[in-house]
Amino acid sequence: MSNIYHDLIIDHYQHPRNFGELKNPDAVVQEANASCGDLIEFQVRVKRSANREQRTEIGEIAWRGVGCAISTAGASLLSERVKQIRRISQISQISQAGMVELLGGDISHARIKCAILPLVALQKAIRNVAI
Amino acid sequence: MKFINLIKKDFPIFNRQINGQPLVYLDSAATSQKPQEVIDAVVDYYWNHNANVHRGIHTLGDESTRLYEESRKTVSGFIGAKDPNELIFVRNSTEAINLVAYSWGRQNVNAGDEILISEMEHHSNLVPWQMLAERQKATLQYIKVDKNGKLDILDLKRKLSPRTKLVSVVHVSNFLGTINPIKKIAEMIKKQKILQSRIPLRGTKNKRFLQPLSLSSYPLLLVDGAQAVPHTPVNVKDLGCDFYAFSGHKMYGPMGIGCLWGKREILKNMPPFLTGGGMINTVDWQETTFTGLPDKFEAGTPNVAGAVGLAAAVKYLQGIGMENIRKHEIELTRHLIASLDSPARNASRSEAGGSARRRLLARNDGLLINILGPKNAQDRSGLVAFTLSANSKEIHGHDVAQVLDSQGIAVRSGHHCVMPLHAKLGLAATTRVSFGIYNTKEDINRFIKALNLIPKIFG
Ligand SMILES: Cc1ncc(COP(=O)(O)O)c(C=O)c1O
Numbered sequence: 001m002s003n004i005y006h007d008l009i010i011d012h013y014q015h016p017r018n019f020g021e022l023k024n025p026d027a028v029v030q031e032a033n034a035s036c037g038d039l040i041e042f043q044v045r046v047k048r049s050a051n052r053e054q055r056t057e058i059g060e061i062a063w064r065g066v067g068c069a070i071s072t073a074g075a076s077l078l079s080e081r082v083k084q085i086r087r088i089s090q091i092s093q094i095s096q097a098g099m100v101e102l103l104g105g106d107i108s109h110a111r112i113k114c115a116i117l118p119l120v121a122l123q124k125a126i127r128n129v130a131i
Numbered sequence: 132m133k134f135i136n137l138i139k140k141d142f143p144i145f146n147r148q149i150n151g152q153p154l155v156y157l158d159s160a161a162t163s164q165k166p167q168e169v170i171d172a173v174v175d176y177y178w179n180h181n182a183n184v185h186r187g188i189h190t191l192g193d194e195s196t197r198l199y200e201e202s203r204k205t206v207s208g209f210i211g212a213k214d215p216n217e218l219i220f221v222r223n224s225t226e227a228i229n230l231v232a233y234s235w236g237r238q239n240v241n242a243g244d245e246i247l248i249s250e251m252e253h254h255s256n257l258v259p260w261q262m263l264a265e266r267q268k269a270t271l272q273y274i275k276v277d278k279n280g281k282l283d284i285l286d287l288k289r290k291l292s293p294r295t296k297l298v299s300v301v302h303v304s305n306f307l308g309t310i311n312p313i314k315k316i317a318e319m320i321k322k323q324k325i326l327q328s329r330i331p332l333r334g335t336k337n338k339r340f341l342q343p344l345s346l347s348s349y350p351l352l353l354v355d356g357a358q359a360v361p362h363t364p365v366n367v368k369d370l371g372c373d374f375y376a377f378s379g380h381k382m383y384g385p386m387g388i389g390c391l392w393g394k395r396e397i398l399k400n401m402p403p404f405l406t407g408g409g410m411i412n413t414v415d416w417q418e419t420t421f422t423g424l425p426d427k428f429e430a431g432t433p434n435v436a437g438a439v440g441l442a443a444a445v446k447y448l449q450g451i452g453m454e455n456i457r458k459h460e461i462e463l464t465r466h467l468i469a470s471l472d473s474p475a476r477n478a479s480r481s482e483a484g485g486s487a488r489r490r491l492l493a494r495n496d497g498l499l500i501n502i503l504g505p506k507n508a509q510d511r512s513g514l515v516a517f518t519l520s521a522n523s524k525e526i527h528g529h530d531v532a533q534v535l536d537s538q539g540i541a542v543r544s545g546h547h548c549v550m551p552l553h554a555k556l557g558l559a560a561t562t563r564v565s566f567g568i569y570n571t572k573e574d575i576n577r578f579i580k581a582l583n584l585i586p587k588i589f590g
Contacts (some may be wrong), residue, residue, distance in 0.1 A: 004533060005530075005533075005534075005588050010588070013589070034550070035546070036528075036545060036559075036560055037545070037546060037553065037558075037560040038527075038559070038560075067527065068527035068528075068560075069527065069530045069589065070529075070530075108533075111529070111533070114529060
């Protein structure tokens with residue numbers, strides 16, 4: 001058995017973290033993968049601060065959607081990552097390779113699209129609040 | 132008929148191991164594997180005969196031209212065409228359908244006209260008509276699929292009208308496996324033509340005009356035969372259609388070669404699709420006259436090696452016999468459906484949502500399998516699409532396919548280029564098993580065994 005469904009992925013697939021909706025999101029972005037029928041929605045809320053210039057961190061994050069084990073675990077892992085790093089400038093720099101690494105690194109070429117879907121949705125959401 | 136285990140030996144790809152296991156290939160509806168005879172024919176062409184066709188005087192040019200035209204004869208004979216020149220070589224079914232949409236469609240379909248296709252069409256028999264309808268301001272209508280996954284023939288009858296210029300339907304659905312009653316559809320269209328011929332033109336007072344001078348030429352019938360030609364005997368004359376499209380690569384031939392068959396009288400009156408070399412009579416600075424059939428529709432250097440390989444595939448199929456192939460695939464389909472069914476001692480059945488869902492099979496091993504399409508193996512071709520839940524959780528088709536791949540088993544997952552019907556049935560991604568002549572019951576048993584890993588992994 002190839003290692004694609006290792007414990008980390010199965011864990012996040014079965015118990016997705018930060019799954020759901022936010023009360024007052026600053027941005028909501030849906031991204032679909034037409035060829036798979038997958039749909040992932042990210043919701044983010046920026047950390048409040050009196051000075052708009054200083055709104056540079058994500059305060060809250062949630063996501064929901066339908067997808068395969070890879071895109072589901074990917075969204076869950078990514079939301080956890082966002083909570084660690086928080087800074088918008090850093091989140092927007094997560095690369096596709098970084099996303100694959102987050103999933104444990106063993107993603108076959110055919111599944112890259114599944115792995116990238118949550119990242120695309122998240123980074124679009126981030127761009128929407130950054131303006 | 133050759134023993135089935137011997138047929139596998141004709142296909143060199145089955146020497147491959149996939150993830151440490153001998154390959155079980157259950158994705159022939161996407162593309163079939165190629166027998167040694169087809170590979171040899173292509174190699175022999177390039178080794179010994181390669182030259183451009185219809186152009187040179189030299190020996191190789193002559194041989195190449197003859198091989199190309201002999202291939203046309205072989206393939207057209209295989210589908211029951213009287214005249215080899217009614218068979219146009221193209222790249223695939225998609226190109227064949229586009230040829231009709233661009234050439235015949237732009238000439239014949241006008242504002243207010245209707246094009247009638249079915250809800251179970253592959254995108255390649257849907258998008259070209261959407262584009263044509265948009266361009267010509269015509270409307271695209273859909274024949275409904277009923278809850279058993281069959282074409283609603285009464286709906287077809289309702290929707291045929293004097294404005295219908297074309298009916299285009301799939302012969303065998305690549306998603307539901309349904310075999311459509313093409314002959315019956317052709318008869319209904321003929322009745323419509325007779326009816327139409329008696330309709331007086333608007334403003335005509337003289338009742339004499341009620342008598343038809345000639346039969347109405349519309350609607351025409353195009354059949355997408357991509358999934359039919361490899362699996363069942365096909366005779367275009369017997370079917371009574373006007374156009375028939377199919378792909379070489381799904382019938383054990385090479386990729387990049389496919390065919391459009393059309394009735395001579397219709398093809399003759401159609402303008403060229405692509406233009407350029409190889410299809411002209413005379414060209415001067417301002418004007419060009421075109422050659423006759425089939426060259427008019429084969430602009431540029433054709434895929435001669437592909438045609439030669441396709442002819443070899445046809446001879447291979449004829450050697451086994453299409454009736455035998457059909458019988459073998461019915462047997463496999465029956466075994467597959469029964470295998471998906473058998474542990475269902477406590478089966479719960481449901482016709483959820485009036486969809487084409489056949490039944491939900493609750494297996495005692497934690498798998499819940501929902502088979503799509505007609506109930507009876509006789510009514511369907513050798514392919515079965517399904518959704519699957521493990522311990523009450525629906526497992527995405529890609530995850531199913533990935534687990535099977537780890538065991539050396541190739542299946543297809545996704546929407547199979549039938550997105551609108553997936554949406555109508557409320558399905559995201561399904562898994563599809565499809566057979567070729569080389570498959571055996573042993574392949575199915577290995578597939579079922581691998582399927583049982585799923586609840587263990589995602590349980
Ligand atoms: C029913 C049907 N029509 C058309 C096509 C398109 O065939 P091609 O990709 O060879 O043009 C397919 C291929 O999947 C098919 O299954």
